[in-house]
Amino acid sequence: MCLAVPARVEALDEATAMAVVSLDGIRKEVSTQLLEQVAIGDYVLIHVGFALERIDPVEAAKTLALFAELRAMDGNA
Amino acid sequence: MCLAVPARVEALDEATAMAVVSLDGIRKEVSTQLLEQVAIGDYVLIHVGFALERIDPVEAAKTLALFAELRAMDGNA
Amino acid sequence: MNNPDFKHGVIEMAHGSGGRTSATLIESLFVRHFDNPLLQQGNDQAAFAVTSGRMVITTDAHVVSPLFFPGGDIGSLSVHGTINDVAMAGAQPLYLSAAFILEEGFPLAELERIVISMARASRETGIPVVTGDTKVVERGKGDGVFITTTGIGVIPDGIHISGHLARPGDAIILSGYIGDHGTAILSSREGLEFGTTITSDSAALHTLVAAMIEVAPDIRCLRDPTRGGLATTLNELARQSGVGMHIEEAAIPLRAEVRGACELLGLDPLYMANEGKLVCIVPQQSAGRLLARMHHHPLARQAAIIGHVTSDERNLVVMQTGFGGMRVVDWLAGEQLPRIC
Amino acid sequence: MNNPDFKHGVIEMAHGSGGRTSATLIESLFVRHFDNPLLQQGNDQAAFAVTSGRMVITTDAHVVSPLFFPGGDIGSLSVHGTINDVAMAGAQPLYLSAAFILEEGFPLAELERIVISMARASRETGIPVVTGDTKVVERGKGDGVFITTTGIGVIPDGIHISGHLARPGDAIILSGYIGDHGTAILSSREGLEFGTTITSDSAALHTLVAAMIEVAPDIRCLRDPTRGGLATTLNELARQSGVGMHIEEAAIPLRAEVRGACELLGLDPLYMANEGKLVCIVPQQSAGRLLARMHHHPLARQAAIIGHVTSDERNLVVMQTGFGGMRVVDWLAGEQLPRIC
Amino acid sequence: MKYIDEFRDGDTARLLAGLIHKEVSPDRNYRLMEFCGGHTHAIFRFGIVDLMPENVRFVHGPGCPVCVLPAGRIEAAIRLAESSDIILCTYADLMRVPAGKKDSLHKARARGADIRMIYSATDALAIAQANPERQVVFFAIGFETTTPPTAAVIRIAAAMALTNFTVFCNHVLTPPAMAHILASGEASIDGILGPSHVSTIIGSQAYADCCAQYRMPLVIAGFEPVDVIQSTLLLIRQINEGIHRVENQYTRAVSASGNRKAKALMDEIFELRPRFEWRGLGELPDSALAIRHTYAAFDAEKRFHMAPVTTTDIKGCICPAVLRGVSNPDECKLFGTVCTPEEPKGACMVSSEGACAAYYSYGRFRAEVTS
């Protein structure tokens, strides 16, 4: 449930708590009022026109590193 | 001004002061509330859905008689 | 896949989505009733063989209100109207296409009634609906059903009929009573209802035209006096041909009821729409023979010579009134609306 | 007679009355911009010569909203869309008809813009609009402009293309990126606006088709994946031919932006509309040659073999996902709407 | 059609016209004002002019309810329809009448105002009943013929205690307009073809004072062509005899005192307006009706606080002079070129009763036609 997609913050308007996010060339205005902090360049999860949460790049990297490790092991096998 | 056509009263509803009039096969509902009296068979002048006045058959006949006389005179001439 | 509910269902946006709901509607309604091999192929177009010669194409969008009226409905009208425009070139109609624009919420039962009527008209005329299209618009962005039909046909060798060919001296023939369609529509229009036995004259004229060109291959112009009525059609032809016209009010077939309705509403029968009549312009020497032939056709029993073409450079249509005076019969200006003064 | 005020005027009921106001609109707008001798004749139909052979007729009602969108408008779309349906029979389009249903109050300036765009598309493709019709409906009973175009064309000798001719083993070719038109429309739809550089792919494919049948006269099926998208077109062809299809997601040309828009709105690009693409089914032995030729045509630079026809009796279209799994690619069910879950 | 066809008989018309030819004195002109648009329409539609001697000239009068309504009243109705969410009901005749700045009701409707054409005043009432949540305003126009139906629906609305129905009243009176024309003397006329259907309501006596005061022959004339020709003959006879009285040719429908019931109804609902502007005639005292205070709840001007709107005249349009009988339409520079029935500049080009429209549709090329 709850379709939400990660998109990059391209522009921020603090006064209105709105941001322009982009997803592979698609730009969309969304509300950032649910976020405690957000910066240009952040990836945020977009759901019904609101940014729900920031994607944590460190955690994502960790997960991906695990996969890379797996692939490396497989290549060696 | 004031398009009004003579039509024959075909049916009367005193309760609603409505009549059905006909004009060469066209039947139309009209209000008779502007008329003091009206009977089936009367010709009435219809204007914006109301019967304005009865056509006086005697007066009409007089006028037509005059025309007939004229034609007769012309025929003799 | 379940068939649509033709009893209680209504048109929904999905019927125009292009997906399975659309496909099911097309199969169970259009293909079923129009029932012909070209349509059954299920392509986005219909292919057919032709022999060399001249062809015609014509199109008309039908937006009539009300959809059902005495003597017809938008379905039969959309078949007749387009067949007639093909026939008015002297052509034998071959095929029709039909594009439907449906309003969300329109009852499927009414749609089926319309399609059945259209299919009957198609069968009776022998002109199949071989390809089509269905779109659905949101409620409030349409008016129930609009039907655009396009017709194609072939012109027999040696026939050259066009609105620009009228010549001074030619006879003007009208195939029958005018104003029946317009009167039937008005009689059933909301807020204006009146009782009448008048029904629309909606009819396909191609067999009449075929009979006419057989005896008078020298016919110059044919046109069906639809929107704008006889007056507008004569003006169109006069302008196209660069001629004038002289007509006789007394010669124009007009039913008493149509005249009555026009008197009542302040309208002029010359501007009332017809859907099963034609105006024919033909050299005088062929007029008598042609008229005699027309009188044998069920759709032209009251055909009459109503006037002749003149050399008026202003392209005026003038009419000798029944009363004896002369008047200009102009184009329809604006719309013809019931008036009070 | 004064010309309509194309700067400030709006469509009024009288523009559809059939009288002089209608005639003036037709002259000053349609005849002027579509500018061709057949239309100029001013008849209710257009006549033209044909040589013997096979012809096609097709019709489409265009009801797109918004009327103007990135990369096109309803005018150009109504020309391209119908030319394409003619071309999908392998035919060379000859002529178009156009029927307009205009809503009272629609700005004449916008109408003129649409007609100019339509005229440009007609000129660029070389396919004239030779006959037409104009109706006006009351405000609230239409949606600005609906345009129904009908096209006719001739099929070259020896070409037999139809949706029922696909055979197991045949290659499935797609001419380019999918979903551009649907994305462009969505991006400009009220309440959903998003920024994108994507423009509609609306284009006339008849020259592409002509090039294709030159190198591959054995093409079995051609269809433009419009409403319902690629998925629905493949299902239609599978059902018509009584076959199945196997496609590879990775082989389907798809722009990042289109994919992005679909992710954002919960849509599937396989169901997004296209207006300048075609699906071609061709025997394997001709596929390579055909693809090479397509790559030389500006409208098919990204053409790709996306799969093959199978002998599935259930007429399923299945897809190897980019991820490596298999899924059924069904018909579009209902409408494709943006979703939240 | 009984009582129509007999009065459209060409032979009778030619016989009556023959008498006119015989009886006119060749050394004078007869300038006859056909007061009503209905007469204008008949004169052109049936080609009556062709039957008249050269020296009998018809002069058009102000008797077209659409033509005399000033643009400001239409503009006011448009503003009302566009400013609030009301349904404005009107007779179709008004739809194309020019208001200010090239505007009209039918243009306002095309822009989105909810304006509905009705055939009868009762239709407006029915629309009000069918749309209880909307305000419905009936844009009422017309002379004494059309006024009683408006009065009738106001009384019905009151009986039903409708709260969403009002009337924008523009009813005007014939005798004051006639008196004004005669008082000004501008038109220099010798006799008047008097209103036919107005007179069925107000009766032939209504013109007595006016005729006496201005020593003007007047014949109340039916709208059929034979009626018009016979009435013309009667007028010529009065003129020749040097008398001036109210004569009634239309006896089959008009009595001396008119329709008492209708008059009583009008009197119950309406009262005189102190002043009212007429297109062409300017502001005339006691020349129009307003809804009485007792029925104020049904008065749109009061309900919606409608402010008077003044509009500037249409440049070049000589409608005012045409309506006063001073000029002919073909004297207008705009006639037939800039001003046509498709794009009317003045009200007289709209209604088929308007003198300009009649000239355009039937008479424009009369010279060529008859030559």
Place this chain on the structure above:
Amino acid sequence: MKYIDEFRDGDTARLLAGLIHKEVSPDRNYRLMEFCGGHTHAIFRFGIVDLMPENVRFVHGPGCPVCVLPAGRIEAAIRLAESSDIILCTYADLMRVPAGKKDSLHKARARGADIRMIYSATDALAIAQANPERQVVFFAIGFETTTPPTAAVIRIAAAMALTNFTVFCNHVLTPPAMAHILASGEASIDGILGPSHVSTIIGSQAYADCCAQYRMPLVIAGFEPVDVIQSTLLLIRQINEGIHRVENQYTRAVSASGNRKAKALMDEIFELRPRFEWRGLGELPDSALAIRHTYAAFDAEKRFHMAPVTTTDIKGCICPAVLRGVSNPDECKLFGTVCTPEEPKGACMVSSEGACAAYYSYGRFRAEVTS
């Protein structure tokens, strides 16, 4: 697309699937409930089942907001939209969900109700501002993911003192539904793929009590296919080890405590409903949200005195059992014949997250496809 493509990589998926094949113990079954429709969708769309060992079975859960909304709530919204002149705004997902008697919002719209599909809760607010004379009702549905946006617009509407905007609140809570499923024991499951986007808001801690109480392994799983497979592996490991804890695979978006700002906002606007009916699960206590008294002016149920509507179950539809993880869609007699995405009989056939729709669109002929 960053953070999407990496998690749709087929090679990674096959490697992880390989580990699953290696690690499952062949002599037992693993019944794993994918709580969310998002997981169901991913499993079918990407063909994940094909990669799993025979003895790893996915069981569908109730985590589709459209599926669990009882027909009576939709029926109530339809009645409201049809009885008054309101504009009802709703996410498109709800349009085709069956209410009572073959009805649905999109059928009501076709019949004439003013129902508008919106993409964002803020669109409903914009519609209210654009139509000040109409009442605008936002038909709000969804789990904790979709609730904060609704809370946000209510707060904005209050700040703007809008008087024509209300919300028909149908927001429900995930943990009570999960607890109910586990308490009943009907589904006999061995582990749970936990919600991904719900958890971004409520945090992973939210499931701790429930897992502990029912000794149930749970892995919060992203919605991309690699996320699902990795989470499946993590679940299998817990099961094999005989442990049960809340594990978080979706660390890039989900924290232990969730989104504090969003939670605070929800808390400001909403309070617990004592009871709420779920389709399939029946009435559950403290499982849904109502608008607080402070914001009662924005509560459509109060403004319009909406009465509860009960509808009868659809005959033959086993949606309730499917939503409880007890039955598979293909066990339903109506599946694929009477009930299709074009004419859905139950809610689970509507949303592309619904188990029946997923089976139909992607899985229906799975046997044939893979054979």
